Amino acid sequence: MLTHTAEDYLERIYLLSLRLGSVKTSDIANEFGIRTPSVISALKLLKEKGFVHYQKYGAVVLSEKGMEKALDVYDRHKTSYRFLRFVLGVPDSTASSDACGMEHVISSETVAAMKDFFSFLTSKKDEGVDIQKEFQEVRRKRLGSGNEKEKRGENIGEDCPLSVVKDRIPCKVLKLNGTREVKRRLLDMGVIPGETVEIRNRGPMGFPIEILIQGYVLTLRKDEAEFVIVREE
Amino acid sequence: MSKEYVIAVAGNPNSGKTSIFNRLTGANLKVGNWPGVTVEKKEGRVVRGDTAFTFVDIPGTYGLSARSVDERIAMDFLTKERLHAVIVVLDSANFNRNFYLFNLIMEMGLRIIPVLNMSDMAEKRGITLHVDRLSAIFGIPFVKTVASRGKGISDLWNVLENIGQLGKPKHSLLYPKPVEAAALKLMGRFPKQVTSRFQALGVLDGGIVIPEDEEFRRVVTELQGEIEEGLDGDLDELIAEKRYEFVYSIAKECVERRLSTEQKVALSDRIDRVVTNRYFGGPIFLFAMWLLFFLVFTVGNPFVEWINNGFSALSSLVSGSGIVASFIREGLISGVGAVLVFVPSIFILFFLIAIMEDSGYLARAAFVADRFMHALGLHGKSFIPMLLGFGCNIPAIMAVRTLENEKDRVLTAMAIPYMSCSARLPVYLLFVGVFFTHHQTTVVFSLYILGIVIAIVVARVLRRIFFTKAVSPLIMELPAYHVPSIKTATRSAGIRTGFFVKKAGTFIFGAVLVIWMLASLPAGVGYASAESIIGRIGSAMAPVFAPAGFASWQASVALIFGFLAKEVVVGTLGTLYGGQASLSSAIGSQFSALSAMSFMVMTLVYIPCVSTIAVIRREIGTKWAALSVGVSVTLGYVLAVLVFQAGRFLGIG
Numbered sequence: 001m002l003t004h005t006a007e008d009y010l011e012r013i014y015l016l017s018l019r020l021g022s023v024k025t026s027d028i029a030n031e032f033g034i035r036t037p038s039v040i041s042a043l044k045l046l047k048e049k050g051f052v053h054y055q056k057y058g059a060v061v062l063s064e065k066g067m068e069k070a071l072d073v074y075d076r077h078k079t080s081y082r083f084l085r086f087v088l089g090v091p092d093s094t095a096s097s098d099a100c101g102m103e104h105v106i107s108s109e110t111v112a113a114m115k116d117f118f119s120f121l122t123s124k125k126d127e128g129v130d131i132q133k134e135f136q137e138v139r140r141k142r143l144g145s146g147n148e149k150e151k152r153g154e155n156i157g158e159d160c161p162l163s164v165v166k167d168r169i170p171c172k173v174l175k176l177n178g179t180r181e182v183k184r185r186l187l188d189m190g191v192i193p194g195e196t197v198e199i200r201n202r203g204p205m206g207f208p209i210e211i212l213i214q215g216y217v218l219t220l221r222k223d224e225a226e227f228v229i230v231r232e233e
Numbered sequence: 234m235s236k237e238y239v240i241a242v243a244g245n246p247n248s249g250k251t252s253i254f255n256r257l258t259g260a261n262l263k264v265g266n267w268p269g270v271t272v273e274k275k276e277g278r279v280v281r282g283d284t285a286f287t288f289v290d291i292p293g294t295y296g297l298s299a300r301s302v303d304e305r306i307a308m309d310f311l312t313k314e315r316l317h318a319v320i321v322v323l324d325s326a327n328f329n330r331n332f333y334l335f336n337l338i339m340e341m342g343l344r345i346i347p348v349l350n351m352s353d354m355a356e357k358r359g360i361t362l363h364v365d366r367l368s369a370i371f372g373i374p375f376v377k378t379v380a381s382r383g384k385g386i387s388d389l390w391n392v393l394e395n396i397g398q399l400g401k402p403k404h405s406l407l408y409p410k411p412v413e414a415a416a417l418k419l420m421g422r423f424p425k426q427v428t429s430r431f432q433a434l435g436v437l438d439g440g441i442v443i444p445e446d447e448e449f450r451r452v453v454t455e456l457q458g459e460i461e462e463g464l465d466g467d468l469d470e471l472i473a474e475k476r477y478e479f480v481y482s483i484a485k486e487c488v489e490r491r492l493s494t495e496q497k498v499a500l501s502d503r504i505d506r507v508v509t510n511r512y513f514g515g516p517i518f519l520f521a522m523w524l525l526f527f528l529v530f531t532v533g534n535p536f537v538e539w540i541n542n543g544f545s546a547l548s549s550l551v552s553g554s555g556i557v558a559s560f561i562r563e564g565l566i567s568g569v570g571a572v573l574v575f576v577p578s579i580f581i582l583f584f585l586i587a588i589m590e591d592s593g594y595l596a597r598a599a600f601v602a603d604r605f606m607h608a609l610g611l612h613g614k615s616f617i618p619m620l621l622g623f624g625c626n627i628p629a630i631m632a633v634r635t636l637e638n639e640k641d642r643v644l645t646a647m648a649i650p651y652m653s654c655s656a657r658l659p660v661y662l663l664f665v666g667v668f669f670t671h672h673q674t675t676v677v678f679s680l681y682i683l684g685i686v687i688a689i690v691v692a693r694v695l696r697r698i699f700f701t702k703a704v705s706p707l708i709m710e711l712p713a714y715h716v717p718s719i720k721t722a723t724r725s726a727g728i729r730t731g732f733f734v735k736k737a738g739t740f741i742f743g744a745v746l747v748i749w750m751l752a753s754l755p756a757g758v759g760y761a762s763a764e765s766i767i768g769r770i771g772s773a774m775a776p777v778f779a780p781a782g783f784a785s786w787q788a789s790v791a792l793i794f795g796f797l798a799k800e801v802v803v804g805t806l807g808t809l810y811g812g813q814a815s816l817s818s819a820i821g822s823q824f825s826a827l828s829a830m831s832f833m834v835m836t837l838v839y840i841p842c843v844s845t846i847a848v849i850r851r852e853i854g855t856k857w858a859a860l861s862v863g864v865s866v867t868l869g870y871v872l873a874v875l876v877f878q879a880g881r882f883l884g885i886g
Binding site: 078128189202204210216 | 710
């Protein structure tokens with residue numbers, strides 16, 4: 001049985017190799033915020049167990065067995081994260097750190113069930129029923145006044161739907177939810193993750209809103225603005 | 234003709250696509266609808282030397298997926314038709330979003346003639362596009378134009394005339410390996426369903442609806458899952474991101490900005506701080522709507538009267554009381570008159586709508602009205618047609634073609650007939666003048682309100698029955714303001730008026746002839762007398778209206794004539810009750826206050842007129858027109874009976 005840290009290493013090496021092509025010990029040290037010698041001693045252990053190929057001063061490469069393990073851990077991480085973040089609507093930072101813990105203990109049976117639940121949600125969405133959104137609304141109402149932060153729009157550094165952001169505050173798009181039709185339209189019109197948006201103006205009753213994106217102006221109803229998850233910059 | 238070329242004209246909405254199309258085709262124009270849908274299709278054939286070009290204007294879109302009607306039409310046309318090239322019109326001032334569409338069309342593997350339109354506007358905003366670099370990167374000529382002023386069109390013709398040498402774009406976007414691999418796999422395994430890389434990508438990112446095939450669905454889901462394994466977001470986001478990244482990389486090479494984007498939208502922004510302001514936006518909108526209504530109906534009316542007078546004068550030239558004279562007078566001349574009488578208001582309306590659209594206000598109007606209209610289950614843009622309904626239902630229903638979504642078009646067109654048009658007012662005035670002298674305004678006003686309530690209820694019920702999933706999003710561009718072109722507006726109004734005369738006109742004309750026959754046959758009877766077919770129908774129908782309180786054959790005949798136009802009800806009652814002079818007293822004795830009320834409700838609700846049916850049929854289809862007739866007649870009758878019986882129960886009348 002692997003210890004948690006070993007799983008963490010494998011997962012991290014896998015992700016770094018995706019990003020950088022080849023991985024050096026110093027890259028891993030940077031990622032974890034630890035010193036290189038500690039990384040090297042951990043790698044020695046992993047090598048003994050046959051998870052990595054590693055020569056001094058050379059690149060760190062996952063073995064077939066290590067790769068299998070890394071993919072498995074990463075899958076559990078990603079599924080847990082998506083479940084927390086997009087099904088339950090937990091803020092990004094919480095979802096991230098919880099997922100880091102869950103990935104080591106969650107069973108593959110539960111992971112499979114989560115995945116089934118995602119496709120269930122998607123098929124419902126295609127039928128026009130957005131269970132996620134309904135749930136988020138109920139939850140927001142229940143949190144009610146306890147969640148003053150969201151109400152006052154003081155969400156700097158936190159993920160929130162564009163519908164609660166104040167006017168003329170630049171935000172970065174993180175994620176799009178919503179029905180395929182709406183999502184497709186938004187993507188085609190340049191509302192894509194990483195872009196900056198800003199609410200420029202509002203309709204007579206507060207909605208719809210005018211947003212500035214890619215240098216032009218787009219209108220969104222409240223429902224549609226709720227699909228756009230942003231973070232204030 | 235030695236050569237025939239078919240060329241599509243594509244582009245974003247507001248890119249000046251229509252101007253380019255107009256410049257290319259001039260007067261050679263054919264307007265119709267795309268098969269099966271009610272989206273306007275324009276094509277023009279132009280002969281230059283020994284070559285004929287057929288240009289087809291495809292709907293303006295931002296993307297190409299099967300998820301919206303316009304985009305599906307564009308995509309089907311681009312994939313299925315044998316095209317020689319696609320002219321892609323790009324708004325130079327809005328390069329990124331426009332170029333995204335260029336890239337999609339390029340992915341379809343088509344020959345492209347890119348047109349960088351509105352280049353003057355871009356220059357003014359400090360944006361320089363390096364045409365030479367773009368042409369070098371893609372290996373095809375890019376053409377700079379200012380279509381509104383005809384600049385660059387000759388360059389475009391140069392490219393068109395050498396279309397034989399035009400190659401396909403050289404540079405293209407490569408997706409991450411797993412995506413490309415999945416696309417190849419799909420094409421390999423399902424060569425029948427997936428015939429191109431573009432389609433494969435569409436299937437993967439959900440832009441194309443996957444056919445009902447277990448195996449196919451399973452493989453697609455598997456492939457999607459495989460790719461999504463390695464990334465943090467969804468596949469459709471990844472693909473859109475890559476496409477935009479590609480656009481950014483081209484923009485970096487070829488677009489130079491001297492000012493920031495902030496300044497670019499500065500003027501429009503300043504105008505919008507007032508025009509779509511939370512507090513001023515509403516009043517400005519209402520003023521604009523009042524102005525539109527005033528111009529269409531008040532300014533249009535003198536022309537309508539000229540036409541009316543002209544046709545009356547023409548009829549009076551035909552003397553005699555024989556059936557032939559009557560046929561010419563009441564049949565032919567009034568039939569043509571019935572069609573032409575709508576021409577002024579339709580022309581003015583579409584002229585003004587084109588001006589509003591071109592200037593950029595139309596989108597703002599929809600923005601301001603949307604919250605209210607959305608609450609009623611309609612779209613912000615439905616407001617204008619609904620409002621116009623108070624003037625005349627015909628131009629109002631024609632105005633639904635400004636709505637992008639088919640569901641909104643249908644629901645709005647089905648609701649409009651209940652908006653009490655000006656032709657119904659003479660009927661109200663006649664009856665309130667006799668029965669409700671002290672409460673004239675209240676009674677007439679309540680009829681208008683009743684009409685609005687019915688319109689909303691009908692729209693909501695039809696939405697429930699036919700379009701359960703349909704909430705069309707308000708994801709709409711607010712284009713930068715600019716000075717509208719009178720020429721374009723005139724042309725657009727001319728095309729649509731012509732469309733009305735040709736397509737709806739024949740139907741209206743035919744209906745007038747049928748009514749004339751019913752009123753004049755069998756030969757020898759007095760026009761619309763009790764002995765005529767129409768009189769006999771009226772007598773047979775009269776008992777049906779007994780529960781509604783007006784069982785006279787004259788009332789029934791008047792309602793039948795009301796099919797022609799509602800104000801005809803007054804004239805018919807006048808004729809049947811022995812002249813206009815004695816009409817008031819005749820009505821006073823034939824109706825009670827209560828039956829007058831139920832008669833007015835019937836007049837308000839049942840089929841507005843044949844012209845309305847003709848236009849509904851043209852705009853949204855025969856099925857809907859038939860449903861509209863059925864619903865309005867039933868509803869009118871039921872409500873009239875309800876009013877009369879309820880009144881009697883309460884002891885009124």
